[in-house]
Amino acid sequence: MEPIYLDNNATTRCDPAVVQAMLPFFTEHFGNASSIHAFGSEVGKALKKARSQVQALLGAEHDSEIIFTSCGTESDSTAILSALKAQPERNTVITTNVEHPAILTLCDWLEKEGYIVHKLKVDKKGRLDIDEYKSLLNDRVAIVSAMWANNETGTIFPVEEMAALAAEKGIMFHTDAVQAVGKIPIDLKSTKIDMLSLSGHKLHAPKGIGVLYLRRGCRFRPLLRGGHQERGRRAGTENSASIVGLGMACELALQKMAIENSEVKRLRDKLEKGILSQITHCFPTGDVANRLPNTSNIAFEYIEGEAILLLLNKLGIAASSGSACTSGSLEPSHVMRAMGIPYTAAHGTIRFSLSVYNTEAEIDRVIAAVPPIIAQLRKLSPYWGEKGPAANPQESFAPTYA
């Protein structure tokens, strides 16, 4: 049985064309772009091309605004630490409480170091309160960092509007767009966004390559100092093969943007409708009307996510979960908690994330596979009776301790 991969928000397969583009840079074009000889200059030209391919996908005004890094996390850390270092008179960071750990863990550490961090709350659909945001913008804020799209629910934040509000007050704006780039159209030159992070492996490029977009004129302090690579803004010999691969992936993403927003979206909607119509006591999470075209996050009540994943995996279906057990912590996903999803459902959330490689036949197979799995686990659950949830699940199950 062919495996079905529906975990594209975790990582994606490298497009074969990307791999083909990369291969010569391991062998014949192995030079160091900084070298003066022909070995180096070939690589230098390839990096320039890749930079313009990334520029095109992001709609950046200048190709020098593209800085290659090792991953999304490095780009995030570079952006926030740079803003604090470049503006020592400002000690506050505004972010949201549904960010990726690449932002949240850094912000927790910054708090320990004495900085002030405001985490914006979200409502039960994962939406921000723009009035709360506006009230926090003042001249002590060094940077605002808000994700473009949420990795778990796909919910899209109004980052263009938020960046404009920050710009009015002279505050830098960064967005972690790791999930958004390649899935929704982006045109940075028509926004006030100062910095943006992207990660290659989320859009069919390899792991280990990322980008920090840095608007021309935005004050900057590098994280890594050393050689003059990336105009001295990110030292370290360029990962030329991966940069070439990322360039190719960006070109392909631009070509396939329409498919992503029509065909992929159609399959995602079919999958979600197919599951919701067959199973009771489950619901999609996040801002369903305003989310990435490839993501569906469904909460199944009274059962636990890891158990669902293990049974799906047995049928060759790969998805992911926001349950506590998949992360090794005791708390379910911070995104589900932030939205106030009840515990009865938060532990049973499953994220299906599609790509342009998924087919109609695969989606049909998943729609058929899910209902028996949910029924099987509910049969095992002490919170589930003969025909539905136990009359009052919290009371019928009376633990000695909780």
Added chain:
Amino acid sequence: MWEYSDKVREHFFNPRNSGPLEEANGIGDVGSIQCGDALRLMLKVDPDTEIIEDAHFQTFGCGSAIASSSALTEIIKGMTLDQALEVSNQNIADYLDGLPPEKMHCSVMGREALQAAIANYRGEEWSDDHEEGALICKCFAIDAVMIEDVVKANNLNTVEEVTFYTKAGGGCAACHEGIEEILAQVKAERAGPGEVSPPPACPATPEAPKPPAKKLSIVEKIAKIQEVLESVRPMLQRDHGDVELADVQGKKIYVHLKGACSGCMMEAATLGGIQQKMIEALGELVQVLPSSHMPVEA
């Protein structure tokens, strides 16, 4: 994904004794939906013999929670209640050929459900001051609550002391930052509001202790060595291991590691911990080595 044993997978995919048990006369409910783990254990006990004739479970939880529940019911069927009370969480984990450290709490939940169900049958109250914190040391599955309690109870100040008392931090050492944070927090609570210095980091090499007033005779030395080994044995036995003295050659102390300790990936950490205690007890720098390192007689 977790590395589950084949046995865990098998019990998860084909759980034994799942679903309600109509004739149950002892029911134990533990866990909650908030924690993401909940287990109802149902026992059918013969009132005359106190033998568990049947056991069923219903579990809300992950793969290993369901497998642990299934294993538990298989283990206790046919046992008397007193025998069943002897079943430890380690027995459940062993039955499943082991559980990942992050998942040991699933076996603990199984044991607690068993105690609760037996108490329910006997008409007793069962309570547990169960509290579980964030997992700090993944090598030895020690959580924050346990470290904090031990630090408070024993007035500990260094990562090294925490390792001696709880084993936390004695393996890969990646959690030392987390342990230092707990130490700093407890110290701050102790000192009350005000300036607090960070706890000293674990020294890379143990400091040479002060020389003892009088040099030990070889008999006294061996007696001290035995004393140290006796003190660590209960800790090792808890993990189904053991240690005994093989030989002493100058500054080298050779020991036999037995049971689960033999071939354990944490062997070096275990020996390191014993060595530290030896150095403290003997007042001289000694080396503790596995007996396999003993020079072969010519």
